[in-house]
Amino acid sequence: MGASKLHRWLSLIIGVQLLLWFSSGLLMSVLPIERVRGEHLVARDSVTPLAPAQQLASPASVLRASPGPVREMRYTSLLGQPVVELTLVNGTVRLHDARSARPLPRVDGPVAVRVARAAYRGPGSPSATVSQVRTPSTEFRGKLPVWRIEFQDREKTRVFVSIESGRIVAVRTGTWRLYDFFWGLHIMDWKNHEDFNTPWIIAFAAGGLTLAIAGVVLLYMRWPRRRQRKT
Incomplete structure (x- = not known):
C-alpha cells in the first residue's frame, strides 16, 4: 500500500479520535483545576x-x-x-x-x-x-x-x-463532571474514566504516530524542488 493511500485511510479512521483528543485536551487546559476540584x-x-x-x-x-x-x-x-x-x-x-x-x-x-x-x-x-x-x-x-x-x-x-x-x-460539581467526561474520552476509558493504558489508546496512539510518519513521507515525496529535479 502506498504512503498516500495509507495516509488517507488512517486519516479517516483516526481523525475522529484525534479531534476528541485535541478538543478534550483544550477543554481540560482551559478549566482551572481549582474550579474542577470545587x-x-x-x-x-x-x-x-x-x-x-x-x-x-x-x-x-x-x-x-x-x-x-x-x-x-x-x-x-x-x-x-x-x-x-x-x-x-x-x-x-x-x-x-x-x-x-x-x-x-x-x-x-x-x-x-x-x-x-x-x-x-x-x-x-x-x-x-x-x-x-x-x-x-x-x-x-x-x-x-x-x-x-x-x-x-x-x-x-x-x-x-x-x-x-x-x-x-x-x-x-458540574464542572468536575464535565471535566471527567472529557477525561474519559481523552484516555479512551469510557466506563471507569481512570485507565490510560487501555488497548484502544495504545492502538490509536500508534496509528496517530504512523499517520504522522506517512504525512512526512508524503511531504518529502511531493516537495516542489524534489519533483523538479526528478522531472
Whole structure:
C-alpha cells in the first residue's frame, strides 16, 4: 500500500479520535483545576486548630484503647471537638476522644451534614436527603462506604464525607463532571474514566504516530524542488 493511500485511510479512521483528543485536551487546559476540584465552593481542608491549653489524653493512653496496631496517630478536631485520628496497620481509621482516649462511634449522617455545611462556601443549602454510598462509581472511587451530601446550587455540588474519620474526601460539581467526561474520552476509558493504558489508546496512539510518519513521507515525496529535479 502506498504512503498516500495509507495516509488517507488512517486519516479517516483516526481523525475522529484525534479531534476528541485535541478538543478534550483544550477543554481540560482551559478549566482551572481549582474550579474542577470545587475549591471555590467547599473548603475541604479547613480544620479548627486545637487550643494549646486543653488537657489532652497522652498518646500512650490512646494506644492502649486502640483496637489494633497503629501505623499513624494524629491529634486534630472534628466540628470543634478535639479528637485523635488513628490509622491502623490494616488501613482502617478510628477516632478517639482526645480528652478521655475512649473510642468514638463511626460518623453518622447528621454529623456528616454538619461537616459539609461547615465547609460549604456556595449559595446553596444541603438537601434533606443524605445517602450512604457503598458501591464504587465514576463519581467516587475512594474508600467505601462514605456519606454523600447534596447541595442545591447551580453546580449540583456533592460532598463526600468519610464514615471513619469525618473528613471530606471528595467534592464533585458540574464542572468536575464535565471535566471527567472529557477525561474519559481523552484516555479512551469510557466506563471507569481512570485507565490510560487501555488497548484502544495504545492502538490509536500508534496509528496517530504512523499517520504522522506517512504525512512526512508524503511531504518529502511531493516537495516542489524534489519533483523538479526528478522531472
